[in-house]
Amino acid sequence: MSNSKSKYSFFESVELYFDKAAGIMNYDPGLLQQIKSCNSVYQMRFPVRMRGGIQVIEAYRVQHSHHKTPCKGGIRFSSKVNQDEVMALAALMTYKCALVDVPFGGGKGGVKISPREYTEEELERITRRYTAELIRKRFIGPAVDVPAPDYGTGEREMAWILDTYVSYHPEDIDAAGCVTGKPVEQGGVRGRTEATGRGIFYGLREACNIAEDMKALKLSTGLDGKKVVVQGLGNVGYYAAKFLQEAGAIIVAVAEYDGAIYNEKGIDVEDLAKYRKENKGGIMNYPKAKNFEDRREALEMQCDILLPAALEQQIHGENAPNIKAKIIAEGANGPVTPEGEAILLQKGAIMIPDMYLNAGGVTVSYFEWLKNLSHVRFGRMDKRFQQTAFDKIISEVEKLTGRNIEKEQKMFLTKGADEIDLVNSGLEETMINAYHSIRDVWKNNPQAKDLRTAAFYVAIDKVAQSYMSLGVFP
Ligand code: NAD
Numbered sequence: 001m002s003n004s005k006s007k008y009s010f011f012e013s014v015e016l017y018f019d020k021a022a023g024i025m026n027y028d029p030g031l032l033q034q035i036k037s038c039n040s041v042y043q044m045r046f047p048v049r050m051r052g053g054i055q056v057i058e059a060y061r062v063q064h065s066h067h068k069t070p071c072k073g074g075i076r077f078s079s080k081v082n083q084d085e086v087m088a089l090a091a092l093m094t095y096k097c098a099l100v101d102v103p104f105g106g107g108k109g110g111v112k113i114s115p116r117e118y119t120e121e122e123l124e125r126i127t128r129r130y131t132a133e134l135i136r137k138r139f140i141g142p143a144v145d146v147p148a149p150d151y152g153t154g155e156r157e158m159a160w161i162l163d164t165y166v167s168y169h170p171e172d173i174d175a176a177g178c179v180t181g182k183p184v185e186q187g188g189v190r191g192r193t194e195a196t197g198r199g200i201f202y203g204l205r206e207a208c209n210i211a212e213d214m215k216a217l218k219l220s221t222g223l224d225g226k227k228v229v230v231q232g233l234g235n236v237g238y239y240a241a242k243f244l245q246e247a248g249a250i251i252v253a254v255a256e257y258d259g260a261i262y263n264e265k266g267i268d269v270e271d272l273a274k275y276r277k278e279n280k281g282g283i284m285n286y287p288k289a290k291n292f293e294d295r296r297e298a299l300e301m302q303c304d305i306l307l308p309a310a311l312e313q314q315i316h317g318e319n320a321p322n323i324k325a326k327i328i329a330e331g332a333n334g335p336v337t338p339e340g341e342a343i344l345l346q347k348g349a350i351m352i353p354d355m356y357l358n359a360g361g362v363t364v365s366y367f368e369w370l371k372n373l374s375h376v377r378f379g380r381m382d383k384r385f386q387q388t389a390f391d392k393i394i395s396e397v398e399k400l401t402g403r404n405i406e407k408e409q410k411m412f413l414t415k416g417a418d419e420i421d422l423v424n425s426g427l428e429e430t431m432i433n434a435y436h437s438i439r440d441v442w443k444n445n446p447q448a449k450d451l452r453t454a455a456f457y458v459a460i461d462k463v464a465q466s467y468m469s470l471g472v473f474p
Contacts, residue, residue, distance in 0.1 A: 071106060
Protein backbone atom coordinates (compact mmCIF):
# COMPACT_ATOMS: atom_id res chain seq x y z
CA MET A 1 0.00 0.00 0.00
CA SER A 2 2.07 2.93 -1.24
CA ASN A 3 1.15 6.62 -1.04
CA SER A 4 2.26 9.84 -2.65
CA LYS A 5 5.26 10.27 -0.31
CA SER A 6 6.69 6.75 -0.57
CA LYS A 7 6.29 3.56 -2.52
CA TYR A 8 6.10 1.82 0.87
CA SER A 9 3.28 2.05 3.38
CA PHE A 10 4.37 2.86 6.94
CA PHE A 11 4.13 -0.80 7.99
CA GLU A 12 5.99 -1.92 4.88
CA SER A 13 8.78 0.53 5.70
CA VAL A 14 9.12 -0.97 9.20
CA GLU A 15 9.26 -4.45 7.62
CA LEU A 16 11.87 -3.22 5.16
CA TYR A 17 14.13 -1.97 7.97
CA PHE A 18 13.53 -5.21 9.87
CA ASP A 19 14.55 -7.29 6.85
CA LYS A 20 17.69 -5.20 6.33
CA ALA A 21 18.88 -6.01 9.86
CA ALA A 22 17.55 -9.58 9.91
CA GLY A 23 19.45 -10.24 6.68
CA ILE A 24 22.77 -9.86 8.51
CA MET A 25 21.73 -12.12 11.41
CA ASN A 26 21.74 -15.89 11.71
CA TYR A 27 18.31 -16.69 13.06
CA ASP A 28 15.87 -19.28 11.72
CA PRO A 29 13.72 -17.61 9.02
CA GLY A 30 10.55 -18.92 10.73
CA LEU A 31 11.53 -17.28 14.01
CA LEU A 32 12.23 -14.00 12.21
CA GLN A 33 8.85 -14.26 10.47
CA GLN A 34 7.14 -14.71 13.86
CA ILE A 35 8.96 -11.70 15.34
CA LYS A 36 7.99 -9.53 12.38
CA SER A 37 4.28 -10.46 12.26
CA CYS A 38 1.50 -8.57 13.99
CA ASN A 39 -0.05 -11.12 16.37
CA SER A 40 -3.51 -9.59 16.87
CA VAL A 41 -5.33 -6.79 15.08
CA TYR A 42 -8.65 -5.59 16.49
CA GLN A 43 -10.54 -3.30 14.15
CA MET A 44 -13.72 -1.86 15.58
CA ARG A 45 -16.63 0.44 14.75
CA PHE A 46 -18.78 1.74 17.56
CA PRO A 47 -21.63 4.22 17.78
CA VAL A 48 -21.51 7.35 19.93
CA ARG A 49 -24.56 9.51 20.44
CA MET A 50 -23.76 13.19 19.93
CA ARG A 51 -25.08 16.39 18.38
CA GLY A 52 -28.60 14.99 18.18
CA GLY A 53 -27.57 11.92 16.16
CA ILE A 54 -25.36 8.85 16.14
CA GLN A 55 -21.79 8.95 14.90
CA VAL A 56 -19.97 5.74 13.99
CA ILE A 57 -16.34 5.83 15.10
CA GLU A 58 -13.58 3.76 13.46
CA ALA A 59 -10.84 2.59 15.83
CA TYR A 60 -8.08 0.00 16.28
CA ARG A 61 -5.91 -1.77 18.82
CA VAL A 62 -3.00 -3.86 17.61
CA GLN A 63 -0.90 -6.25 19.69
CA HIS A 64 2.20 -6.81 17.64
CA SER A 65 4.04 -9.23 19.89
CA HIS A 66 3.27 -11.41 22.90
CA HIS A 67 6.82 -12.59 23.52
CA LYS A 68 6.47 -10.57 26.70
CA THR A 69 3.24 -9.36 28.27
CA PRO A 70 1.55 -7.02 28.82
CA CYS A 71 1.62 -5.37 25.41
CA LYS A 72 2.38 -1.67 25.58
CA GLY A 73 1.82 1.30 23.32
CA GLY A 74 0.05 4.62 23.04
CA ILE A 75 -3.35 5.57 21.70
CA ARG A 76 -3.48 8.04 18.85
CA PHE A 77 -6.41 10.32 18.03
CA SER A 78 -6.07 11.55 14.45
CA SER A 79 -8.22 11.80 11.35
CA LYS A 80 -5.44 9.96 9.47
CA VAL A 81 -5.50 6.81 11.64
CA ASN A 82 -5.66 3.58 9.61
CA GLN A 83 -4.85 -0.08 10.17
CA ASP A 84 -1.48 0.03 8.43
CA GLU A 85 -0.36 2.96 10.58
CA VAL A 86 -1.42 1.32 13.86
CA MET A 87 0.31 -1.94 12.84
CA ALA A 88 3.53 -0.06 12.04
CA LEU A 89 3.42 1.84 15.34
CA ALA A 90 2.74 -1.39 17.29
CA ALA A 91 5.67 -3.13 15.59
CA LEU A 92 7.97 -0.21 16.42
CA MET A 93 6.87 -0.56 20.06
CA THR A 94 8.05 -4.19 20.17
CA TYR A 95 11.52 -3.21 18.97
CA LYS A 96 11.61 -0.06 21.11
CA CYS A 97 10.78 -1.98 24.30
CA ALA A 98 13.39 -4.64 23.52
CA LEU A 99 16.04 -2.01 22.81
CA VAL A 100 15.61 -0.24 26.15
CA ASP A 101 15.03 -3.45 28.14
CA VAL A 102 11.42 -2.74 28.99
CA PRO A 103 9.76 -6.17 29.43
CA PHE A 104 6.67 -5.61 27.26
CA GLY A 105 5.45 -6.68 23.85
CA GLY A 106 4.53 -3.95 21.37
CA GLY A 107 1.01 -2.60 21.01
CA LYS A 108 -0.73 0.52 19.70
CA GLY A 109 -4.20 1.99 19.44
CA GLY A 110 -5.80 4.51 17.15
CA VAL A 111 -9.12 6.31 16.97
CA LYS A 112 -9.91 7.92 13.64
CA ILE A 113 -11.05 11.36 14.79
CA SER A 114 -9.63 14.85 14.68
CA PRO A 115 -9.76 15.90 18.36
CA ARG A 116 -9.90 19.59 17.41
CA GLU A 117 -13.39 19.02 15.99
CA TYR A 118 -14.91 17.68 19.21
CA THR A 119 -15.83 19.22 22.54
CA GLU A 120 -14.25 17.88 25.71
CA GLU A 121 -17.50 16.14 26.62
CA GLU A 122 -17.67 14.42 23.22
CA LEU A 123 -14.04 13.33 23.47
CA GLU A 124 -14.75 11.84 26.90
CA ARG A 125 -17.70 9.88 25.52
CA ILE A 126 -15.62 8.55 22.61
CA THR A 127 -12.68 7.62 24.88
CA ARG A 128 -14.88 5.82 27.40
CA ARG A 129 -16.71 3.90 24.68
CA TYR A 130 -13.40 2.93 23.02
CA THR A 131 -12.17 1.66 26.41
CA ALA A 132 -15.34 -0.36 26.89
CA GLU A 133 -14.69 -2.02 23.50
CA LEU A 134 -11.14 -2.85 24.58
CA ILE A 135 -12.41 -4.34 27.85
CA ARG A 136 -15.01 -6.45 26.04
CA LYS A 137 -12.37 -8.05 23.83
CA ARG A 138 -9.71 -8.26 26.58
CA PHE A 139 -7.45 -5.78 24.83
CA ILE A 140 -6.70 -3.82 28.00
CA GLY A 141 -5.58 -4.72 31.53
CA PRO A 142 -2.47 -4.41 33.70
CA ALA A 143 -1.34 -7.93 32.71
CA VAL A 144 -2.69 -7.87 29.16
CA ASP A 145 -2.28 -4.61 27.29
CA VAL A 146 -1.46 -1.18 28.73
CA PRO A 147 -2.12 1.93 26.61
CA ALA A 148 -0.46 5.34 27.05
CA PRO A 149 -0.66 8.79 25.41
CA ASP A 150 0.36 9.38 21.81
CA TYR A 151 -0.44 11.95 19.11
CA GLY A 152 -3.65 13.78 20.04
CA THR A 153 -4.02 12.30 23.53
CA GLY A 154 -2.63 13.11 26.97
CA GLU A 155 -3.20 12.53 30.67
CA ARG A 156 -6.82 13.68 30.51
CA GLU A 157 -7.72 10.80 28.15
CA MET A 158 -5.65 8.34 30.24
CA ALA A 159 -7.66 9.32 33.36
CA TRP A 160 -10.93 8.60 31.48
CA ILE A 161 -9.55 5.22 30.39
CA LEU A 162 -8.58 4.32 33.96
CA ASP A 163 -11.93 5.38 35.36
CA THR A 164 -13.80 3.31 32.77
CA TYR A 165 -11.59 0.27 33.40
CA VAL A 166 -12.02 0.52 37.17
CA SER A 167 -15.80 0.74 36.87
CA TYR A 168 -15.78 -2.59 34.96
CA HIS A 169 -13.16 -4.19 37.28
CA PRO A 170 -13.73 -2.76 40.77
CA GLU A 171 -12.17 -5.89 42.34
CA ASP A 172 -8.83 -5.55 40.49
CA ILE A 173 -6.35 -4.23 43.05
CA ASP A 174 -3.83 -3.54 40.24
CA ALA A 175 -6.33 -1.70 38.03
CA ALA A 176 -4.25 1.52 38.03
CA GLY A 177 -1.66 -0.38 35.95
CA CYS A 178 -4.13 -0.76 33.04
CA VAL A 179 -2.91 2.51 31.48
CA THR A 180 0.10 4.81 31.90
CA GLY A 181 0.60 8.53 31.37
CA LYS A 182 -2.10 9.20 33.99
CA PRO A 183 -2.22 12.34 36.12
CA VAL A 184 -0.12 11.93 39.29
CA GLU A 185 -3.31 12.17 41.38
CA GLN A 186 -4.63 9.08 39.54
CA GLY A 187 -1.54 6.92 40.06
CA GLY A 188 0.68 8.53 37.44
CA VAL A 189 4.40 8.93 38.01
CA ARG A 190 6.21 12.25 38.21
CA GLY A 191 8.20 12.94 35.05
CA ARG A 192 6.03 10.91 32.62
CA THR A 193 4.58 13.93 30.78
CA GLU A 194 8.00 15.22 29.74
CA ALA A 195 9.67 11.77 29.54
CA THR A 196 9.76 11.37 25.75
CA GLY A 197 11.20 14.85 25.24
CA ARG A 198 13.68 14.38 28.08
CA GLY A 199 14.74 11.03 26.61
CA ILE A 200 15.33 12.73 23.24
CA PHE A 201 17.51 15.27 25.00
CA TYR A 202 19.57 12.55 26.74
CA GLY A 203 19.93 10.63 23.47
CA LEU A 204 21.02 13.66 21.47
CA ARG A 205 23.39 14.80 24.21
CA GLU A 206 25.04 11.36 24.18
CA ALA A 207 25.35 11.34 20.38
CA CYS A 208 26.77 14.88 20.29
CA ASN A 209 29.24 14.16 23.09
CA ILE A 210 31.11 11.56 21.03
CA ALA A 211 33.96 13.61 19.55
CA GLU A 212 34.83 11.03 16.89
CA ASP A 213 31.29 11.02 15.45
CA MET A 214 30.95 14.82 15.55
CA LYS A 215 34.31 15.22 13.84
CA ALA A 216 33.13 12.96 11.01
CA LEU A 217 30.17 15.35 10.56
CA LYS A 218 32.44 18.41 10.82
CA LEU A 219 30.53 19.54 13.92
CA SER A 220 31.81 20.60 17.31
CA THR A 221 31.38 18.21 20.24
CA GLY A 222 28.46 18.79 22.60
CA LEU A 223 25.00 20.34 22.31
CA ASP A 224 26.10 23.88 23.09
CA GLY A 225 25.50 26.19 20.12
CA LYS A 226 23.95 23.49 17.90
CA LYS A 227 21.21 24.90 15.66
CA VAL A 228 17.96 22.96 15.84
CA VAL A 229 14.78 22.96 13.72
CA VAL A 230 11.73 21.38 15.38
CA GLN A 231 8.64 20.15 13.55
CA GLY A 232 5.62 19.78 15.86
CA LEU A 233 5.55 21.57 19.20
CA GLY A 234 3.31 19.05 20.96
CA ASN A 235 4.21 16.90 23.94
CA VAL A 236 7.33 15.40 22.35
CA GLY A 237 8.58 18.43 20.39
CA TYR A 238 7.96 20.99 23.12
CA TYR A 239 9.81 19.17 25.90
CA ALA A 240 12.66 18.02 23.66
CA ALA A 241 13.16 21.60 22.42
CA LYS A 242 12.94 22.99 25.95
CA PHE A 243 15.60 20.64 27.36
CA LEU A 244 17.86 21.10 24.32
CA GLN A 245 17.59 24.87 24.70
CA GLU A 246 18.41 24.68 28.40
CA ALA A 247 21.56 22.74 27.45
CA GLY A 248 22.70 25.54 25.11
CA ALA A 249 21.23 24.47 21.75
CA ILE A 250 19.60 27.20 19.63
CA ILE A 251 16.08 26.57 18.34
CA VAL A 252 16.23 28.41 15.00
CA ALA A 253 12.86 27.33 13.56
CA VAL A 254 9.59 25.72 14.59
CA ALA A 255 7.01 24.22 12.23
CA GLU A 256 3.45 23.61 13.36
CA TYR A 257 0.18 22.59 11.67
CA ASP A 258 -0.66 26.25 10.84
CA GLY A 259 2.76 27.25 9.46
CA ALA A 260 6.40 27.76 10.40
CA ILE A 261 8.51 30.52 11.96
CA TYR A 262 12.25 31.22 12.25
CA ASN A 263 14.79 33.35 14.06
CA GLU A 264 18.46 32.55 13.48
CA LYS A 265 19.32 33.97 16.90
CA GLY A 266 16.98 31.53 18.60
CA ILE A 267 13.33 31.15 19.60
CA ASP A 268 12.49 30.94 23.31
CA VAL A 269 10.44 27.74 23.45
CA GLU A 270 8.55 28.53 26.65
CA ASP A 271 7.67 32.02 25.47
CA LEU A 272 6.46 30.61 22.14
CA ALA A 273 4.34 28.00 23.95
CA LYS A 274 2.76 30.82 25.99
CA TYR A 275 2.04 32.78 22.80
CA ARG A 276 0.53 29.65 21.26
CA LYS A 277 -1.86 29.16 24.16
CA GLU A 278 -3.12 32.72 23.81
CA ASN A 279 -3.34 32.33 20.03
CA LYS A 280 -5.77 29.36 19.77
CA GLY A 281 -2.93 26.87 19.26
CA GLY A 282 -1.27 28.70 16.34
CA ILE A 283 2.35 29.89 16.15
CA MET A 284 2.11 32.24 13.16
CA ASN A 285 2.94 35.96 13.56
CA TYR A 286 4.88 35.28 16.76
CA PRO A 287 6.40 38.75 17.29
CA LYS A 288 9.93 37.53 18.08
CA ALA A 289 10.36 35.52 14.84
CA LYS A 290 9.53 35.70 11.13
CA ASN A 291 6.94 33.62 9.28
CA PHE A 292 8.12 31.28 6.54
CA GLU A 293 6.13 31.83 3.35
CA ASP A 294 5.81 28.07 2.99
CA ARG A 295 5.88 25.81 6.07
CA ARG A 296 7.90 23.20 4.14
CA GLU A 297 10.89 25.58 3.99
CA ALA A 298 11.49 25.05 7.73
CA LEU A 299 12.74 21.48 7.31
CA GLU A 300 15.18 22.66 4.64
CA MET A 301 16.63 25.53 6.68
CA GLN A 302 20.36 25.60 7.53
CA CYS A 303 20.76 23.82 10.90
CA ASP A 304 22.75 21.08 12.63
CA ILE A 305 19.89 19.02 14.06
CA LEU A 306 16.49 18.45 12.44
CA LEU A 307 13.95 17.15 14.95
CA PRO A 308 10.72 15.97 13.31
CA ALA A 309 8.28 15.48 16.20
CA ALA A 310 4.85 15.54 14.54
CA LEU A 311 3.87 12.62 12.33
CA GLU A 312 5.24 9.97 9.98
CA GLN A 313 6.52 10.39 6.40
CA GLN A 314 7.44 14.07 6.69
CA ILE A 315 10.90 13.67 5.13
CA HIS A 316 10.80 11.84 1.82
CA GLY A 317 12.42 11.46 -1.56
CA GLU A 318 11.30 14.92 -2.67
CA ASN A 319 12.48 17.11 0.21
CA ALA A 320 15.44 15.02 1.48
CA PRO A 321 17.85 16.39 -1.19
CA ASN A 322 17.23 19.93 0.17
CA ILE A 323 17.72 19.06 3.83
CA LYS A 324 20.90 20.53 5.28
CA ALA A 325 20.90 19.09 8.82
CA LYS A 326 23.68 16.65 9.59
CA ILE A 327 21.80 14.99 12.44
CA ILE A 328 18.24 13.82 11.89
CA ALA A 329 16.70 13.16 15.30
CA GLU A 330 13.51 11.13 14.93
CA GLY A 331 11.28 12.39 17.74
CA ALA A 332 8.13 11.25 15.92
CA ASN A 333 7.58 7.65 14.88
CA GLY A 334 8.50 7.00 11.26
CA PRO A 335 9.04 10.63 10.20
CA VAL A 336 11.44 9.65 7.39
CA THR A 337 10.48 7.38 4.47
CA PRO A 338 12.97 4.76 3.22
CA GLU A 339 13.53 6.91 0.09
CA GLY A 340 14.27 9.96 2.27
CA GLU A 341 16.61 7.97 4.48
CA ALA A 342 18.63 6.63 1.55
CA ILE A 343 19.26 10.18 0.31
CA LEU A 344 20.19 11.54 3.75
CA LEU A 345 22.56 8.66 4.50
CA GLN A 346 24.22 9.18 1.16
CA LYS A 347 24.74 12.81 2.07
CA GLY A 348 26.56 11.60 5.19
CA ALA A 349 23.93 12.54 7.79
CA ILE A 350 23.45 10.58 11.02
CA MET A 351 19.90 9.31 11.48
CA ILE A 352 19.06 8.70 15.13
CA PRO A 353 16.12 6.32 14.81
CA ASP A 354 12.69 6.73 16.40
CA MET A 355 12.74 3.31 18.05
CA TYR A 356 15.67 4.48 20.14
CA LEU A 357 15.28 8.23 20.38
CA ASN A 358 11.65 8.47 21.50
CA ALA A 359 11.83 5.45 23.84
CA GLY A 360 11.86 7.71 26.94
CA GLY A 361 8.06 7.67 27.06
CA VAL A 362 7.72 3.91 27.28
CA THR A 363 10.66 3.69 29.68
CA VAL A 364 8.96 5.99 32.19
CA SER A 365 5.61 4.31 31.48
CA TYR A 366 7.30 1.11 32.65
CA PHE A 367 8.30 2.89 35.88
CA GLU A 368 4.69 4.07 36.29
CA TRP A 369 3.37 0.53 35.80
CA LEU A 370 5.87 -0.78 38.39
CA LYS A 371 4.71 1.92 40.80
CA ASN A 372 1.08 0.92 40.25
CA LEU A 373 1.79 -2.77 40.86
CA SER A 374 3.87 -2.05 43.96
CA HIS A 375 1.32 0.47 45.31
CA VAL A 376 4.05 2.70 46.68
CA ARG A 377 5.63 5.94 45.47
CA PHE A 378 9.30 5.67 44.43
CA GLY A 379 11.50 7.06 47.20
CA ARG A 380 8.88 6.70 49.93
CA MET A 381 10.72 3.91 51.75
CA ASP A 382 14.30 5.05 51.43
CA LYS A 383 14.51 8.84 51.00
CA ARG A 384 14.78 9.60 54.73
CA PHE A 385 17.16 6.66 55.27
CA GLN A 386 19.49 7.98 52.52
CA GLN A 387 19.34 11.49 53.95
CA THR A 388 20.30 10.29 57.44
CA ALA A 389 23.17 8.17 56.09
CA PHE A 390 24.52 11.10 54.00
CA ASP A 391 24.22 13.38 57.07
CA LYS A 392 26.37 10.98 59.09
CA ILE A 393 29.02 10.80 56.34
CA ILE A 394 29.17 14.60 56.07
CA SER A 395 29.50 14.95 59.88
CA GLU A 396 32.39 12.47 59.84
CA VAL A 397 34.07 14.36 56.97
CA GLU A 398 33.67 17.63 58.93
CA LYS A 399 35.15 16.03 62.04
CA LEU A 400 38.11 14.54 60.15
CA THR A 401 38.92 17.69 58.18
CA GLY A 402 38.09 20.17 60.94
CA ARG A 403 36.11 22.21 58.39
CA ASN A 404 32.40 22.99 58.27
CA ILE A 405 30.55 22.59 54.99
CA GLU A 406 28.17 25.47 54.15
CA LYS A 407 24.50 24.86 55.03
CA GLU A 408 23.22 25.08 51.45
CA GLN A 409 25.94 22.81 50.10
CA LYS A 410 25.22 20.36 52.93
CA MET A 411 21.53 20.27 52.07
CA PHE A 412 22.39 19.55 48.43
CA LEU A 413 24.84 16.76 49.34
CA THR A 414 22.57 15.03 51.84
CA LYS A 415 19.28 15.17 49.93
CA GLY A 416 17.63 11.76 49.57
CA ALA A 417 16.12 10.87 46.18
CA ASP A 418 12.51 11.87 45.45
CA GLU A 419 10.34 10.09 42.90
CA ILE A 420 11.23 12.58 40.16
CA ASP A 421 14.98 12.18 40.84
CA LEU A 422 14.73 8.40 40.56
CA VAL A 423 12.58 8.52 37.43
CA ASN A 424 14.92 10.94 35.64
CA SER A 425 18.00 9.05 36.70
CA GLY A 426 16.52 5.72 35.54
CA LEU A 427 15.61 7.35 32.23
CA GLU A 428 19.06 8.89 31.75
CA GLU A 429 20.79 5.58 32.47
CA THR A 430 18.49 3.77 30.03
CA MET A 431 19.02 6.24 27.18
CA ILE A 432 22.81 6.31 27.60
CA ASN A 433 23.15 2.52 27.74
CA ALA A 434 20.84 1.95 24.79
CA TYR A 435 22.72 4.50 22.65
CA HIS A 436 26.00 2.72 23.24
CA SER A 437 24.46 -0.69 22.58
CA ILE A 438 23.40 0.42 19.09
CA ARG A 439 26.50 2.51 18.40
CA ASP A 440 28.71 -0.49 19.26
CA VAL A 441 26.97 -2.56 16.59
CA TRP A 442 27.14 0.33 14.11
CA LYS A 443 30.87 0.80 14.66
CA ASN A 444 31.90 -2.86 15.01
CA ASN A 445 29.72 -4.73 12.53
CA PRO A 446 30.62 -3.59 9.01
CA GLN A 447 27.29 -4.94 7.72
CA ALA A 448 25.28 -2.63 10.01
CA LYS A 449 25.97 0.53 8.06
CA ASP A 450 23.68 2.95 9.92
CA LEU A 451 22.20 3.48 13.37
CA ARG A 452 18.71 2.28 12.39
CA THR A 453 20.00 -1.05 11.11
CA ALA A 454 22.07 -1.35 14.28
CA ALA A 455 19.03 -0.57 16.45
CA PHE A 456 16.93 -3.22 14.67
CA TYR A 457 19.84 -5.65 15.02
CA VAL A 458 19.97 -5.18 18.81
CA ALA A 459 16.18 -5.33 19.19
CA ILE A 460 15.71 -8.42 16.99
CA ASP A 461 18.45 -10.20 18.90
CA LYS A 462 16.72 -9.54 22.23
CA VAL A 463 13.26 -10.59 21.01
CA ALA A 464 14.71 -13.73 19.37
CA GLN A 465 16.52 -14.71 22.56
CA SER A 466 13.33 -14.20 24.51
CA TYR A 467 11.28 -16.39 22.14
CA MET A 468 13.94 -19.10 22.21
CA SER A 469 14.08 -19.13 26.00
CA LEU A 470 10.30 -19.60 26.05
CA GLY A 471 10.82 -22.85 24.15
CA VAL A 472 8.22 -21.80 21.60
CA PHE A 473 10.37 -23.15 18.79
CA PRO A 474 11.52 -26.58 19.97
P1 NAD B 1 0.96 15.83 20.17
O1 NAD B 1 -0.43 15.66 19.68
O2 NAD B 1 1.17 16.22 21.59
O3 NAD B 1 1.77 16.88 19.28
C1 NAD B 1 1.91 16.83 17.89
C2 NAD B 1 2.10 18.26 17.39
O4 NAD B 1 2.39 18.23 15.99
C3 NAD B 1 0.87 19.12 17.59
O5 NAD B 1 1.23 20.34 18.20
C4 NAD B 1 0.36 19.34 16.15
O6 NAD B 1 -0.31 20.57 15.99
C5 NAD B 1 1.65 19.29 15.36
N1 NAD B 1 1.48 18.98 13.93
C6 NAD B 1 0.53 18.23 13.34
N2 NAD B 1 0.73 18.18 12.01
C7 NAD B 1 1.83 18.94 11.76
C8 NAD B 1 2.55 19.26 10.57
N3 NAD B 1 2.17 18.80 9.38
N4 NAD B 1 3.64 20.06 10.68
C9 NAD B 1 4.04 20.52 11.89
N5 NAD B 1 3.40 20.22 13.04
C10 NAD B 1 2.31 19.44 12.98
O7 NAD B 1 1.67 14.44 19.83
P2 NAD B 1 2.98 13.85 20.52
O8 NAD B 1 2.55 12.97 21.65
O9 NAD B 1 3.96 14.93 20.73
O10 NAD B 1 3.48 12.85 19.36
C11 NAD B 1 4.25 13.31 18.26
C12 NAD B 1 4.98 12.13 17.63
O11 NAD B 1 5.80 11.50 18.63
C13 NAD B 1 4.10 11.01 17.09
O12 NAD B 1 4.74 10.43 15.97
C14 NAD B 1 4.05 10.01 18.23
O13 NAD B 1 3.76 8.70 17.79
C15 NAD B 1 5.48 10.13 18.74
N6 NAD B 1 5.68 9.68 20.12
C16 NAD B 1 4.97 10.20 21.15
C17 NAD B 1 5.23 9.77 22.46
C18 NAD B 1 4.54 10.36 23.67
O14 NAD B 1 4.95 10.02 24.80
N7 NAD B 1 3.59 11.25 23.52
C19 NAD B 1 6.19 8.77 22.68
C20 NAD B 1 6.90 8.25 21.60
C21 NAD B 1 6.64 8.72 20.33
